[in-house]
Amino acid sequence: MSSEPPPLRIATRESPLAMWQAEHFAALLADHGVPTVLVPLVSKGDVDMRPIDGTRQIGVFTKRIQQALLDDEADVAVHSLKDLPTEVDERLVLASVPPRETVADCLISESRWTVAELPQEARVGTGSTRRAAQLRRQRPDLNVLPIRGNVQTRLQKLADGDFEAIVLANAGLLRLQYDHVSRTEMPLETMLPAPGQGALGIEVRRSDSRALEIVRRTNDPSSAAAVLAERKLLSQLHGGCLAPIAAHGVCENGTLRLTARVLSTDGKQICEAENETSIDLDSDTWETVAIAAGNELADVLIEQGAAKLIR
Numbered sequence: 001m002s003s004e005p006p007p008l009r010i011a012t013r014e015s016p017l018a019m020w021q022a023e024h025f026a027a028l029l030a031d032h033g034v035p036t037v038l039v040p041l042v043s044k045g046d047v048d049m050r051p052i053d054g055t056r057q058i059g060v061f062t063k064r065i066q067q068a069l070l071d072d073e074a075d076v077a078v079h080s081l082k083d084l085p086t087e088v089d090e091r092l093v094l095a096s097v098p099p100r101e102t103v104a105d106c107l108i109s110e111s112r113w114t115v116a117e118l119p120q121e122a123r124v125g126t127g128s129t130r131r132a133a134q135l136r137r138q139r140p141d142l143n144v145l146p147i148r149g150n151v152q153t154r155l156q157k158l159a160d161g162d163f164e165a166i167v168l169a170n171a172g173l174l175r176l177q178y179d180h181v182s183r184t185e186m187p188l189e190t191m192l193p194a195p196g197q198g199a200l201g202i203e204v205r206r207s208d209s210r211a212l213e214i215v216r217r218t219n220d221p222s223s224a225a226a227v228l229a230e231r232k233l234l235s236q237l238h239g240g241c242l243a244p245i246a247a248h249g250v251c252e253n254g255t256l257r258l259t260a261r262v263l264s265t266d267g268k269q270i271c272e273a274e275n276e277t278s279i280d281l282d283s284d285t286w287e288t289v290a291i292a293a294g295n296e297l298a299d300v301l302i303e304q305g306a307a308k309l310i311r
């Protein structure tokens with residue numbers, strides 16, 4: 001007896017950004033004729049309002065959703081790739097990186113200040129050591145202060161006058177269609193993004209060959225190669241998402257260009273490097289090539305003394 005295959009169950013956190021991302025991925029699958037159903041889940045990272053620091057664990061946003069896959073409550077996990085730890089659970093597989101969104105961070109303030117234009121000693125809200133270090137490098141006078149919560153909560157704290165400005169990924173604001181939020185995009189020369197920023201990462205159970213085959217169809221090889229190199233660099237530096245490590249890969253015309261930066265918390269010390277590698281996205285070697293690019297650049301940074309900035 002034959003029957004229709006059941007819809008793929010997509011696990012997502014309940015924040016508006018996470019829901020948008022899950023719905024976006026559901027639409028990509030619908031383009032391939034695959035029916036889906038959303039499974040919203042509450043994660044500890046959304047409930048816990050303590051500032052992000054050493055007392056909190058890496059992967060707090062993504063663990064709950066991965067658990068739903070392992071418990072067979074869902075078949076597909078949609079993550080913001082920059083929140084997904086580089087240590088992999090062998091029972092899961094990163095099956096797709098759909099076409100990447102813009103990677104840049106932006107400075108959000110009522111007056112649309114650039115970092116250079118911010119008032120002396122302005123209070124700038126960010127929970128990211130990477131953003132804080134790069135802000136302090138450019139403007140040592142700034143009061144960089146911790147901020148927590150989802151995008152809406154952070155914008156509210158800015159509106160309440162807790163800060164003169166905050167920093168957020170432009171990708172999130174564009175996804176939420178927050179065109180009204182007054183902001184300036186920060187140049188990559190002074191604010192290099194987090195590994196994986198602006199990209200989604202889609203996980204399935206390794207044993208689920210049906211979901212694996214379907215989800216793989218949404219993979220964008222040039223986005224996947226770039227983020228694979230960035231994430232390899234991060235894991236090679238033993239960075240995790242809490243270290244001041246920035247990386248940006250671009251895959252274009254058969255070349256993967258990878259740029260990375262490691263800073264001290266105060267922004268005074270910096271290690272910076274870039275490499276270019278030929279890559280053939282139609283061959284079956286592109287993953288190996290991207291991984292090697294990430295590893296090599298990490299080694300260059302370590303030679304410059306990056307390890308002592310990360311510890």
Ligand SMILES: NCc1[nH]cc(CCC(=O)O)c1CC(=O)O
Binds near residue numbers: 080169170198
């Ligand atoms: N850590 C929270 C998070 N995870 C992904 C995004 C934005 C979207 C993205 O980078 O893909 C954000 C908010 C932010 O950093 O502004």
